[in-house]
Amino acid sequence: MLGAIGVILGTLIITSGVLERRYDLYMRTASAQDLTQDTRVFLQGLAVGRVRRVDPVQDTASGGLSFVAHLAIDAEFPNGAPVTVPRGTRAVIEQLNPIAPPVIQLIVPDNGARAAVEPGDTIPSERRQGAMDVLGRLATDLTGELQLAIRDTRAMLRQTTRAAADAQRLVTASTPRVEEALDQLSRSLERTDRLLADLGPRVGPLSDSLMAVLADTRQTLKQVNGLAETADALAGENRAAIRETIQHLHNSSVLLEHFADQVSRRPTRLLTGVEPPSLDTNRKRP
Numbered sequence: 001m002l003g004a005i006g007v008i009l010g011t012l013i014i015t016s017g018v019l020e021r022r023y024d025l026y027m028r029t030a031s032a033q034d035l036t037q038d039t040r041v042f043l044q045g046l047a048v049g050r051v052r053r054v055d056p057v058q059d060t061a062s063g064g065l066s067f068v069a070h071l072a073i074d075a076e077f078p079n080g081a082p083v084t085v086p087r088g089t090r091a092v093i094e095q096l097n098p099i100a101p102p103v104i105q106l107i108v109p110d111n112g113a114r115a116a117v118e119p120g121d122t123i124p125s126e127r128r129q130g131a132m133d134v135l136g137r138l139a140t141d142l143t144g145e146l147q148l149a150i151r152d153t154r155a156m157l158r159q160t161t162r163a164a165a166d167a168q169r170l171v172t173a174s175t176p177r178v179e180e181a182l183d184q185l186s187r188s189l190e191r192t193d194r195l196l197a198d199l200g201p202r203v204g205p206l207s208d209s210l211m212a213v214l215a216d217t218r219q220t221l222k223q224v225n226g227l228a229e230t231a232d233a234l235a236g237e238n239r240a241a242i243r244e245t246i247q248h249l250h251n252s253s254v255l256l257e258h259f260a261d262q263v264s265r266r267p268t269r270l271l272t273g274v275e276p277p278s279l280d281t282n283r284k285r286p
Helices: 002-016 131-234 235-266
Strands: 023-029 040-043 045-058 065-075 090-095 103-107 125-127
Touching: 002 090, 023 045, 023 090, 131 235
Parallel strands: 040 103, 090 125
Antiparallel strands: 023 065, 040 045, 045 065, 090 103
16 A cells, blocks of 8 residues: 555646746746746747746836736756756747647747756846737727727717708608699699690681682782783883882782791691791882
């Protein structure tokens, strides 16, 4: 039994790393968030130690509070090579994935410094935002933008409601006037229809009368022409007066013929009038 207990204790001691040689480094950080005694320390991706404890430090100059993490660094790699941390190395606190806890990455300088950090030295640190922090900040930003969008939407809805109410009032106020204008237009169209209906039967007889007058005028014109020829032979001194009379009769015939033609094409010209044709008064009949 004692042997079994000894084997168990020896196994626990070996697996706990109590017998492993380590040296201490210190890391200054502005926040101790997510740093515990089990936080692992990596040197360029290889685990080389853990955090022993985190102590607060009061800054006497600014009065602020910062923290110093006590890092236990392995003295040797698994193959026996010594673990050296070059000078200028900086510590980065980051969360590799949303499930795993944060770790401390020791980033060596690019200039290839050969001098190593002495045990008990303090190195600076910085904190990289993890995926959860980025998602949280994104969610906060989206929440703020969503609230602004909701507020703008509400304001737009209020304006739309007011505009709809104003339009409804305008329609209500203008409806009687529109109905009155439509009623007046309807009455005017009815009067026009009655006027055209009354005028239609009269256009035919009037056109016939005008044609009869025109025929009589032409007959009279022929008689006057014969009389003019006879008078021309008998009285040469009255030739100018007779020719003027004949010209006036001819012009009247042209006007009457033009008037009958225009009225037969468009009866409404009895109301609006007919534009007379141009007459050449200087033209002499043969």
